[in-house]
Amino acid sequence: MTKTKIAIALTMIALLGLLAACAVLDGGRSLSFTHPSAADIGAKPKVCSGCHEGGEPIPFARFDHTPFFADNHRLEATQYEQTCRGCHQVSFCNDCHATRVELKPSDRNPTDNDRRMPHRGDYLSRHRIDGRTDPVSCFRCHGNPKAARTCAPCHGK
């Protein structure tokens, strides 16, 4: 990293610190760090909008875990990562999203068949078709050199 880049990074951090100090004066948006556990509220919550009816700083209805939520949660996670962390530890996300995971999610947790995890069953055959049809969906998890080691034995480095 060049000296200029280091200076830019330090300036950004200093500016952020200054703005954060100003933010304290205004109160900011309140956000609970951890959601009450299933034991606290009587049942494992699945549909956020069942309790959160709107009018809160976070649009919780977006996080309703509908049957297709596992396919479509990217926008929520990249806009409101802290909301995901209210219920899920980062290790939960890392079962699928990590730089290097040797076992695909359904091999790591074979008895969690109710989680509708990707690549279930004979995905080696199916990936030939899904890869032609929608390579962007492959790229999001296998798009960098370390994550692509799964692909390297056949596709090369």
Add this chain to the structure above:
Amino acid sequence: MATVRHGRRTWGLILLLILGLPGMAAAAEFQLKSDTLFRFFERHTNREKEFSIAPAYEYLQVDVGSSSEPGLSFHGYGWGRADLANDGYFEDDTAGEILYGYLEYRGKEANFNARLGRQYIFEGVANEAVDGLRLSTDLGRYFSASVYGGQSVALDSENGRDGDSIYGGRLAHHLKGWYDVGVSYKEIENENDLAEKMLGVDLGVYLPYGVGLYGFSSRNLDTDGWGEHSYELRFKLAGIDIRPYYQQFRYEDQFDTGANGAYPFRFLAETDEEIKVVGADATMKVGESWDFGVKAKNYDYDRRDDNTQYYSVLATWYADGRSSLGGEAGVMNGDAAEDDYVLLRAYAYWDRLPKLLPLSFLTGEVVWVDYREAIYDEDTSLFVSLGAGKRFLEDALEIKLSGDYSRDPYFDDEVKGMLTISYLLGRPN
């Protein structure tokens, strides 16, 4: 040289753990979560040798500090593998990875958050593992921001690469009940040359009658083109959640990520392809016990000048605890016969078994796929999985056994088995 640097970074992370843990452990909450996996399967490879493979994996997670109150905490997670059969099947692979290991400080005000160490960053255009520092905070009532910088884990010691750096951030503007809009930036350098430079714009607009408009666009500043536009509506109509969406990807700008790229995506970046996806999901809850879903999407390829459609329907029935039954059918239908398949999946998870049975739960699953054009002379695949588990010590200890059978274009009759021992010490997740 790359291996030496990789070793230094790993030892640096371990040193961070050693220095950070004792100070917090005395008064803080502590959690240790261990998953020990014993797998067994057989494999015939092009090395003309039949392998009986018996790897043991250990996934270890450590959390020190309260996750619900402001203050300092530590979080670590990683995995390691030992090849019990020791017959060379894994000779080309690493034997483990630290997925994250960071100190975290949460402030009392303004959602201030600081993380130092190896961490995964999901933020706007960033979907990266970083060895470094991340700071985030609210900036008053209407803005929030985050910045991060360090070294890219993805480039660390891969293919002789060295001297990498990554930095970026996201600035967001919020108007409660109306919209959220964010601008994000990411730059990766490798050996002091630009590897990737991306700009992202994300959007959430909350319209009347519960209608939401959400989207994301990314621009590759190196190729100077838009790689992605993804936008969707969400609304409820007669109790049905509906999500129509439009996506557009330009391969050159999406996949040309310089040194941070990998095959086969590097090849795709040179194809000048552009794809447009139009689709919709609809889901509906019926009472407390049923979920139904329907999905349809169309892929339109510019250079290939053809289309592919995917349709699926699913239904799930829920009972006590985690018990559920589900089924799903999917159809991929392309202009090219080689892209066509029909998929059927059914599963059962039986939780809270009668006490006269010496088990806590049973699981079963079947996946069957019919390929319109045979792959290696096989036009179907069948996957069957059965599992069982027993929980002890108020669910702190769980022992699970599973067996899989697969008959498909790649494997004649593959049988895999796995024993998992999970132990949780400390607060519940």
